[in-house]
Amino acid sequence: MFLDSFVLLAADADPSFLQNLNQRLNLGDIIVTVGFFTILMVLLKKFAWGPLMGIMDQRAELIANEIESAEKSRTESKQLLEEQRNLLKEARNDAQAIVENARNQGETQRADIISSAKAEVGRMKEEATLEIASEKDKAVAAVREEFVSLSILAASKVLGKEISEEDNRALIEETIAKAGEGQ
Structure with missing residues (x-):
């Protein structure tokens, strides 16, 4: 808008005004400056802006790839975590x-040990009972032998004569047998 009013003013103005304005503004310098600026912009666009935008595009692509990779890693981490939880469970x-x-197994072994111990105790008790009975029989036989020999000695003294040992023994054993039946 300012430029439009400036152009209109310049068209209506007299030639001395344009000369005056040219001296004050130095229109040649402005044209050269605008020209150089345009050339500089074209060069910047070609040599700086293009590569810079390429680098920015590469950077954006790299960031997108890293985000995608991070998302993939996060998904894999979730799966591994779930697998670890399942394995732990x-x-x-x-x-x-x-x-x-x-x-x-402990209960079974305990029951086996208890039953084995009971069987061993029963077997030991039976052996002890048999041993006691055997020892009792031996003791009774020893007492009988002693009783027989004492009886023979006593009988021979009482009778005053000696009878044969076989007759005496038979007589005593018969007496002992009769005494045993009386029990």
Whole structure:
């Protein structure tokens, strides 16, 4: 708008005004400056702006790739985390199964040990009973032998004569047998 009014003023004005304005503004310098500025802009666009925009596009593409890579890594991390959680859950279940199995085996072994111990105690008790009975029989036999020999000695002194040992023994054993039946 300012330029339009300036052009209109310049057309209506007299030639001395234009000369006066040219001296004050130095129109030649302005034209040269505008020309150089235009050339500079064309050169900048060709040599600086193009490569700069290429670098900016490359940078934007690199950032987009990194964002995509980060998103992919985040997704993979989520999957790995989920897999780790599943593996941990599975490991816990396995550990519980192992503990439960060990507990069951322990109970089974305890029952086996108790039954083995009871069987061993029963066997030892039976052996002891048999041994006691055997020892009792041995003791009874020893007492009988002692009783027989004492009886023979006593009988021979009482009778004053000696009878044969075989007759004496038969007589004493018969007496002992009769005494045993009376019990």
